[in-house]
Amino acid sequence: MTEAGPDAGMPPRPASRPEKTSLRTYLKLFRRDILSAQPDKLYGAWMAEYRTPFFRSYLVNQPALVKTVLNERPMDFPKSARIAEGLRPLLGESVFLTNGETWLRQRRIIDPAFEGGRLKDTFPAMLAAGREMVARLGAEEGDFDVEPHASHGAADVIFRTLFSIPITHHTARAVFDEFQSYQRAQPILNLAAFVPLPKWVPRFHRRAARRGARAIRRLITGLTAERMAAIRAGTAPDDLATKIMTTTDPVTGARFSTEEMVDQVAIFFLAGHETSATALGWALWLLAAYPEVQERVAAEAATLPEVPEFSDLSKLRFTKDVFRETLRLYPPVPMMVREAACPVRFRARDVPKGAQIVLSPWHLGRHRHLWERPDAFDPDRFATANGRQCLRDAFIPFSAGPRVCTGAGFAMVEGPLFLALILRAFRIETVEGRRPVPVAHLTVRSRDGIWLRLAPRG
Numbered sequence: 277m278t279e280a281g282p283d284a285g286m287p288p289r290p291a292s293r294p295e296k297t298s299l300r301t302y303l304k305l306f307r308r309d310i311l312s313a314q315p316d317k318l319y320g321a322w323m324a325e326y327r328t329p330f331f332r333s334y335l336v337n338q339p340a341l342v343k344t345v346l347n348e349r350p351m352d353f354p355k356s357a358r359i360a361e362g363l364r365p366l367l368g369e370s371v372f373l374t375n376g377e378t379w380l381r382q383r384r385i386i387d388p389a390f391e392g393g394r395l396k397d398t399f400p401a402m403l404a405a406g407r408e409m410v411a412r413l414g415a416e417e418g419d420f421d422v423e424p425h426a427s428h429g430a431a432d433v434i435f436r437t438l439f440s441i442p443i444t445h446h447t448a449r450a451v452f453d454e455f456q457s458y459q460r461a462q463p464i465l466n467l468a469a470f471v472p473l474p475k476w477v478p479r480f481h482r483r484a485a486r487r488g489a490r491a492i493r494r495l496i497t498g499l500t501a502e503r504m505a506a507i508r509a510g511t512a513p514d515d516l517a518t519k520i521m522t523t524t525d526p527v528t529g530a531r532f533s534t535e536e537m538v539d540q541v542a543i544f545f546l547a548g549h550e551t552s553a554t555a556l557g558w559a560l561w562l563l564a565a566y567p568e569v570q571e572r573v574a575a576e577a578a579t580l581p582e583v584p585e586f587s588d589l590s591k592l593r594f595t596k597d598v599f600r601e602t603l604r605l606y607p608p609v610p611m612m613v614r615e616a617a618c619p620v621r622f623r624a625r626d627v628p629k630g631a632q633i634v635l636s637p638w639h640l641g642r643h644r645h646l647w648e649r650p651d652a653f654d655p656d657r658f659a660t661a662n663g664r665q666c667l668r669d670a671f672i673p674f675s676a677g678p679r680v681c682t683g684a685g686f687a688m689v690e691g692p693l694f695l696a697l698i699l700r701a702f703r704i705e706t707v708e709g710r711r712p713v714p715v716a717h718l719t720v721r722s723r724d725g726i727w728l729r730l731a732p733r734g
């Protein structure tokens with residue numbers, strides 16, 4: 277890297293906005309990128325308050341307060357209704373949106389499928405998707421954008437592990453394509469979630485997004501109904517969909533209906549492919565930009581047998597730290613929103629009932645009073661006392677507490693496995709003039725893609 281200034285040698289970070297801005301400018305910046313709409317002081321703040329004529333939001337950035345919201349009193353800080361507003365047409369009553377008893381029941385049915393022992397069952401499907409991705413990358417020549425490959429690969433993982441079908445299956449492909457256009461049609465999503473606008477403010481692209489949501493749900497309903505029939509006929513494969521659809525809630529004795537399962541499949545696909553793809557793209561760029569780290573990952577990958585097994589993942593200790601460090605610097609979900617269900621007092625401030633509570637994996641992961649050299653890419657930090665402490669207090673890319681990401685364990689298998697398979701096959705380099713610029717819409721993407729150049733390893 278050749279640039280001068282305080283960021284020299286550091287991985288890219290979005291510019292912060294000036295300290296004082298009008299609401300109008302803030303909203304404009306926000307629509308473009310929720311990260312560069314924030315002031316620099318958030319990287320050192322414990323709490324911040326946004327007060328406008330329309331809303332009151334509190335960004336909570338102090339580990340003890342984050343723990344209160346996520347771990348200790350999650351029922352007092354439910355998912356914000358504002359998030360549901362934008363996502364309901366696509367996700368219905370999915371576990372991502374529900375609260376209270378419905379959410380508890382759904383987690384009781386879903387969680388067992390993602391537990392350690394059963395995660396092992398998904399490994400062959402993940403491996404197959406990884407090997408296919410390596411083959412596709414091998415067909416690239418010259419400089420190319422790796423983000424579409426990462427999305428394709430992550431979507432392949434979801435379809436193979438959930439429904440035992442590859443992304444090349446016509447329905448899987450159609451869902452993938454519809455999601456791509458849905459995401460383009462839904463830019464208001466984050467704005468509506470973070471900035472509770474009054475009802476009269478026009479919501480953009482609503483019609484196109486609704487049409488997309490209907491199309492996606494129609495396709496997923498077909499897959500789910502087919503699976504329900506196969507379960508009844510005793511011919512269903514033992515994948516995640518079957519595991520979830522045959523699990524009985526130990527409390528109520530109920531299973532998911534086809535419709536409720538469609539809601540869950542929609543969120544598994546949305547939450548499970550875009551996030552993993554984003555993380556993989558950034559991890560590859562970081563490895564390309566830091567060749568000495570790349571060589572250490574490649575050396576670890578070289579110890580894997582030609583066809584690795586689940587137990588071989590224990591050989592990828594450093595690769596796992598690389599993936600973790602990527603999630604710290606580029607958490608795919610940069611911010612999350614909750615709603616205060618009752619008045620609370622945080623840091624000697626009264627937070628009224630109904631206020632939006634914003635949690636920011638992005639700012640917490642780079643907090644200058646918590647992490648040593650917060651902007652540096654240093655996977656070895658997790659072996660230091662500071663790194664270990666911060667892993668407990670200031671590392672929430674998967675959220676935390678009872679509402680932690682269902683797929684966290686799954687993603688921590690998928691990410692390192694894909695990195696190892698790719699680095700075993702290729703040496704990767706950055707492309708001059710193509711330094712990525714992080715921008716956050718649905719997830720933290722690079723504004724103009726993540727450009728790489730590959731060479732086969734001998």
Ligand code: HEM
Pocket residue numbers: 371372373383543544547548549551552555607608609612613672673674675678679680681682683684686687
């Ligand atoms: C690197 C990859 C991933 C990251 C960074 C990530 C991150 C997150 C975060 C931050 C949340 C909490 C959002 C909030 O509370 O507002 C979440 C929730 C969720 N994630 Fe993930 N995720 C990843 C992969 C996956 C995968 C692979 C799956 C499924 C196959 C998945 C399924 C879910 C579900 C179902 C929820 C909702 C949980 C609930 O609200 O109870 N995620 N994820």
